[in-house]
Amino acid sequence: MVLYLDGRRRYLTRVKRGSTLHTHKGYLAHDDLIGKAFGSPIQSSLGARFVALKPTLRDYLRKLARRTQVMYPKDMALLLVYANIGPGARVVEAGTGSGALTSLLAFYVKPEGRVYSYETHGEFLETARRNLERTGLLEFVTLKEGDVTQGIEETQVDAVVLDLATPWLVVPYAFKALKPSGAFASFSPTIEQVVKTVEVLNHHGFVDLETVECMTRRYQVERGRTRPETLAVAHTGYLTFGRKAVSQHGE
Amino acid sequence: MVLYLDGRRRYLTRVKRGSTLHTHKGYLAHDDLIGKAFGSPIQSSLGARFVALKPTLRDYLRKLARRTQVMYPKDMALLLVYANIGPGARVVEAGTGSGALTSLLAFYVKPEGRVYSYETHGEFLETARRNLERTGLLEFVTLKEGDVTQGIEETQVDAVVLDLATPWLVVPYAFKALKPSGAFASFSPTIEQVVKTVEVLNHHGFVDLETVECMTRRYQVERGRTRPETLAVAHTGYLTFGRKAVSQHGE
Amino acid sequence: MVLYLDGRRRYLTRVKRGSTLHTHKGYLAHDDLIGKAFGSPIQSSLGARFVALKPTLRDYLRKLARRTQVMYPKDMALLLVYANIGPGARVVEAGTGSGALTSLLAFYVKPEGRVYSYETHGEFLETARRNLERTGLLEFVTLKEGDVTQGIEETQVDAVVLDLATPWLVVPYAFKALKPSGAFASFSPTIEQVVKTVEVLNHHGFVDLETVECMTRRYQVERGRTRPETLAVAHTGYLTFGRKAVSQHGE
Amino acid sequence: MVLYLDGRRRYLTRVKRGSTLHTHKGYLAHDDLIGKAFGSPIQSSLGARFVALKPTLRDYLRKLARRTQVMYPKDMALLLVYANIGPGARVVEAGTGSGALTSLLAFYVKPEGRVYSYETHGEFLETARRNLERTGLLEFVTLKEGDVTQGIEETQVDAVVLDLATPWLVVPYAFKALKPSGAFASFSPTIEQVVKTVEVLNHHGFVDLETVECMTRRYQVERGRTRPETLAVAHTGYLTFGRKAVSQHGE
Structure with a gap:
């Protein structure tokens, strides 16, 4: 899954139960990502708005x-x-x-x-x-x-x-x-x-x-x-x- | 079929029995093109050397x-x-x-x-x-x-x-x-x-x-x-x- | 005076008696620069070879x-x-x-x-x-x-x-x-x-x-x-x- | 003198009494150019509007x-x-x-x-x-x-x-x-x-x-x-x- 923050920052990550993605804008629990529809917004622990995108080539x-x-x-x-x-x-x-x-x-x-x-x-x-x-x-x-x-x-x-x-x-x-x-x-x-x-x-x-x-x-x-x-x-x-x-x- | 002459001149043509391709370097009879393997050389009536290529996208x-x-x-x-x-x-x-x-x-x-x-x-x-x-x-x-x-x-x-x-x-x-x-x-x-x-x-x-x-x-x-x-x-x-x-x- | 080291490093400096130019390739005493002809080589304290150039626009x-x-x-x-x-x-x-x-x-x-x-x-x-x-x-x-x-x-x-x-x-x-x-x-x-x-x-x-x-x-x-x-x-x-x-x- | 018509057409000409500048937008008599201030408009015989400019380098x-x-x-x-x-x-x-x-x-x-x-x-x-x-x-x-x-x-x-x-x-x-x-x-x-x-x-x-x-x-x-x-x-x-x-x- 790609967690997109803005034009300069995106995170390509393999979602695993129990894992956590740490960014300088706060962390996101992988468990919250599971079952999330592509295109959906996700808030980090610090309130930053990420969007879950399907990884492209x-x-x-x-x-x-x-x-x-x-x-x-x-x-x-x-x-x-x-x-x-x-x-x-x-x-x-x-x-x-x-x-x-x-x-x-x-x-x-x-x-x-x-x-x-x-x-x-x-x-x-x-x-x-x-x-x-x-x-x-x-x-x-x-x-x-x-x-x-x-x-x-x-x-x-x-x-x-x-x-x-x-x-x-x-x-x-x-x-x-x-x-x-x-x-x-x-x-x-x-x-x-x-x-x-x-x-x-x-x-x-x-x-x-x-x-x-x-x-x-x-x-x-x-x-x-x-x-x-x-x-x-x-x-x-x-x-x-x-x-x-x-x-x-x-x- | 593409008849390739040089970097500036190439001719994309549909081969039809009895037709002729006219170029300023002489003509080529379509009948001579039929059955020609791609990549082969073809001489025009004026002796110019064309190459028969398979058309690409x-x-x-x-x-x-x-x-x-x-x-x-x-x-x-x-x-x-x-x-x-x-x-x-x-x-x-x-x-x-x-x-x-x-x-x-x-x-x-x-x-x-x-x-x-x-x-x-x-x-x-x-x-x-x-x-x-x-x-x-x-x-x-x-x-x-x-x-x-x-x-x-x-x-x-x-x-x-x-x-x-x-x-x-x-x-x-x-x-x-x-x-x-x-x-x-x-x-x-x-x-x-x-x-x-x-x-x-x-x-x-x-x-x-x-x-x-x-x-x-x-x-x-x-x-x-x-x-x-x-x-x-x-x-x-x-x-x-x-x-x-x-x-x-x-x- | 410009002290030219290589394509990436040059130092534009005003020569003053008693001053020192510090670079990460060693220092150069301004007193050694005085009277130096433009185009001449100058060695730094660490042996790096600079060239003294006349500053251009x-x-x-x-x-x-x-x-x-x-x-x-x-x-x-x-x-x-x-x-x-x-x-x-x-x-x-x-x-x-x-x-x-x-x-x-x-x-x-x-x-x-x-x-x-x-x-x-x-x-x-x-x-x-x-x-x-x-x-x-x-x-x-x-x-x-x-x-x-x-x-x-x-x-x-x-x-x-x-x-x-x-x-x-x-x-x-x-x-x-x-x-x-x-x-x-x-x-x-x-x-x-x-x-x-x-x-x-x-x-x-x-x-x-x-x-x-x-x-x-x-x-x-x-x-x-x-x-x-x-x-x-x-x-x-x-x-x-x-x-x-x-x-x-x-x- | 430069006779400027538009971004693509300008004519650098030496003004001589009795001469004529022919353009595809009509002609201009050199005698009309003599004494003309730089920057002034000039009409051609076909009514096209040229501007007289001082030649630059x-x-x-x-x-x-x-x-x-x-x-x-x-x-x-x-x-x-x-x-x-x-x-x-x-x-x-x-x-x-x-x-x-x-x-x-x-x-x-x-x-x-x-x-x-x-x-x-x-x-x-x-x-x-x-x-x-x-x-x-x-x-x-x-x-x-x-x-x-x-x-x-x-x-x-x-x-x-x-x-x-x-x-x-x-x-x-x-x-x-x-x-x-x-x-x-x-x-x-x-x-x-x-x-x-x-x-x-x-x-x-x-x-x-x-x-x-x-x-x-x-x-x-x-x-x-x-x-x-x-x-x-x-x-x-x-x-x-x-x-x-x-x-x-x-x-």
């Missing part, structure tokens, strides 16, 4: 993002739509990390599609597994300990999605794994990663290449005081896309 | 966007993820227009979800119906001639999504139509539309309000010549989100 | 900006050039505040020009006077306690420059104060201030109206790690410009 | 920019202030091009300062000379045919300002030409130019390095219809700054 992403992730929901959203990933798609993803992007992909390929998520660090996989279980999305994901710069086992996939340090090393394996016309998508914080990746994509016959940056700006909206917020995240990373073309005589 | 959106639409795929992507719309969701949308956003919503709520799309202009509905048929998404959509500023017939929906001139007039009906905790999302080109809508959302007890602008910038990537493209669309519109909260005694 | 602005100012050097730079303010110009400015914009204007109109700077709060004027003395620019400025929403005493000025809450109230007096063809320029954080000001400018016969926002993004530049900085100031304010037109029969 | 820049220039007034403004260039400064500039940046620099260093502007193409120098004569700024400029990647003749200058393809080749000569603590500033469209230049600046002991991009967005301001303009120039170039530090034993 983005609420989970917000939580995961506090840790290692640099990709933001804005980037994931663009990646999803630009790489044509939707219900039923089979997608290879690497690296898994805390499972934030994995969750988003699983949320959108379900119920028929599947995400094959590779991670070289076994300990990250355990964290990701727990996060995916919590969001109920684990059944749509195959978590794999492995290094996509050495190879990809799946074939005929609809998309290969990368958030790792050396995406250019994965391009040949992504080419083999993809269906013809399938989508390659990569997220990179630095411009040098982009340049190398685009060079290798061109070399391997990917077409429809595109590199794009997505920036968002939030607004304070209030009659007479409307303006963009002062501080913003000015850069997370660049997104690079391509699609697999094949030669006349097959691949 | 975004290819269709690009086509539709040439007409009346101001919302771009970047905006639709953000709206989708921020409003937590995914497979299985029931969504009310207005106005239908040419069906671009309708297509994207249907693509992502399928196969279990449904889009109820309202439009006041009957002639737009016919265009939208043809476009949705073409993309195979019509079965997930209910097209309705009607004015959401007068009322919404559906109830317990997961999201209400607006791209129309007076979103603030729809807020009371969106509140009734939504499940508690459900998402309101609205796209508006001008800041005055945003201010009015946010005022009415606050008045009707929506919480978790957020107004955000999404800007993208494409890059020319080529070692030694890497830079953002010179011209860009600097503004399409603002996205405003909120979630339905309910009072202690129901709505 | 922007170093002073940085110092002043720590207090009340929302206008950034980027905004002042645009204002300066777009309002055609250069050496020899006579400029009315309000409000003075800590004197940051006043300093910049004085720096650029000297030696023949003059800045008439109005401030309603007498205590701000004292701060501004000290700051202008320190930068050696006071002789080009007339500091005036007064309210430009009630009137402007100067006439035939080249530009009227505003950074205050209600710029629209000043428009009629700016019109009287300006030479024909002279420039009006106003900085406002909110869009509602802009809309009101533009309406009144139109009403009073100003032409060549323009509202513009200036955004900057700094880069981390290092081969293999080049990228925009993560956080940025996403909004300071909008700049609105206009020029005085006159009717056939004079003003 | 930016009006001239607009004119020059139509030709070869990629640097915009926004970039020049930032460069001016960030490089601490003001009245009295001695500045080396290259390449001259059509003289747009030269004009801005001359405008701001006058009357005591001087711009030494290098250009390898003699034919550009002639164009620049005519443009500078027209704006009355030629007396503050020394135009030089020469290649700054081979050397700079001036010494003890306050700033070296570059808008050319290989700024990194100029860094050693800029170092010699500058006063200690003096400013280096360079404008480059591509990121690879920036990376190379920053590397060489670091190597030659420049400090206070900074790379920044300046983006502007214009607004359509009208109550009920206020919004950023749809299209914008999304990229002109990156600005890189540094300041000369010296070793203990001189340079």
Whole structure:
């Protein structure tokens, strides 16, 4: 359940009988939350008015993002739509990390599609597994300990999605794994990663290449005081896309 | 089929025996396209090298966007993820227009979800119906001639999504139509539309309000010549989100 | 003197015999700074390498900006050039505040020009006077306690420059104060201030109206790690410009 | 004289007895313009209402920019202030091009300062000379045919300002030409130019390095219809700054 206080403060919590949520605006007894309809108001011990909301995918992403992730929901959203990933798609993803992007992909390929998520660090996989279980999305994901710069086992996939340090090393394996016309998508914080990746994509016959940056700006909206917020995240990373073309005589 | 020439030129075409695609780089006989595997190269009469690609959702959106639409795929992507719309969701949308956003919503709520799309202009509905048929998404959509500023017939929906001139007039009906905790999302080109809508959302007890602008910038990537493209669309519109909260005694 | 350590740390200090500059990288005795050539390296007590730099206008602005100012050097730079303010110009400015914009204007109109700077709060004027003395620019400025929403005493000025809450109230007096063809320029954080000001400018016969926002993004530049900085100031304010037109029969 | 019609249309013209200015809104006889006060309205033969304005520096820049220039007034403004260039400064500039940046620099260093502007193409120098004569700024400029990647003749200058393809080749000569603590500033469209230049600046002991991009967005301001303009120039170039530090034993 999300306990929403205001634009800056929200608490994603798993309701457990006997537990208590402590906030600097007072505490809330979990027992009072049980059976509460989503959307209902809840008063804290200090009288602050919270609203009980149903957690969204983005609420989970917000939580995961506090840790290692640099990709933001804005980037994931663009990646999803630009790489044509939707219900039923089979997608290879690497690296898994805390499972934030994995969750988003699983949320959108379900119920028929599947995400094959590779991670070289076994300990990250355990964290990701727990996060995916919590969001109920684990059944749509195959978590794999492995290094996509050495190879990809799946074939005929609809998309290969990368958030790792050396995406250019994965391009040949992504080419083999993809269906013809399938989508390659990569997220990179630095411009040098982009340049190398685009060079290798061109070399391997990917077409429809595109590199794009997505920036968002939030607004304070209030009659007479409307303006963009002062501080913003000015850069997370660049997104690079391509699609697999094949030669006349097959691949 | 999409016939892709380069970053600026692509042709979305329905392959028909006996037809010809004329481009300024020569023509292509549709008969040569039949049975062609996606990803394959095709030569035009003038020797230009095209690649046959499977149309993506975004290819269709690009086509539709040439007409009346101001919302771009970047905006639709953000709206989708921020409003937590995914497979299985029931969504009310207005106005239908040419069906671009309708297509994207249907693509992502399928196969279990449904889009109820309202439009006041009957002639737009016919265009939208043809476009949705073409993309195979019509079965997930209910097209309705009607004015959401007068009322919404559906109830317990997961999201209400607006791209129309007076979103603030729809807020009371969106509140009734939504499940508690459900998402309101609205796209508006001008800041005055945003201010009015946010005022009415606050008045009707929506919480978790957020107004955000999404800007993208494409890059020319080529070692030694890497830079953002010179011209860009600097503004399409603002996205405003909120979630339905309910009072202690129901709505 | 500026003691520059790195991109994030610099110290603007007035060198005084016997004084000491304390930093978290050790201290520097002012006596060692005396007679030091600009550009020279200086070691702190802990061995950190500082460089002695000559203070620039922007170093002073940085110092002043720590207090009340929302206008950034980027905004002042645009204002300066777009309002055609250069050496020899006579400029009315309000409000003075800590004197940051006043300093910049004085720096650029000297030696023949003059800045008439109005401030309603007498205590701000004292701060501004000290700051202008320190930068050696006071002789080009007339500091005036007064309210430009009630009137402007100067006439035939080249530009009227505003950074205050209600710029629209000043428009009629700016019109009287300006030479024909002279420039009006106003900085406002909110869009509602802009809309009101533009309406009144139109009403009073100003032409060549323009509202513009200036955004900057700094880069981390290092081969293999080049990228925009993560956080940025996403909004300071909008700049609105206009020029005085006159009717056939004079003003 | 500038004949201003509206936000999109203005005509910078030299008034000559007997001449006629033709616009698609009718013509204006130059004889009617003679003796006209700045700010006055003028009717065209078709009844369109123009306003006679005094040309500003930016009006001239607009004119020059139509030709070869990629640097915009926004970039020049930032460069001016960030490089601490003001009245009295001695500045080396290259390449001259059509003289747009030269004009801005001359405008701001006058009357005591001087711009030494290098250009390898003699034919550009002639164009620049005519443009500078027209704006009355030629007396503050020394135009030089020469290649700054081979050397700079001036010494003890306050700033070296570059808008050319290989700024990194100029860094050693800029170092010699500058006063200690003096400013280096360079404008480059591509990121690879920036990376190379920053590397060489670091190597030659420049400090206070900074790379920044300046983006502007214009607004359509009208109550009920206020919004950023749809299209914008999304990229002109990156600005890189540094300041000369010296070793203990001189340079």
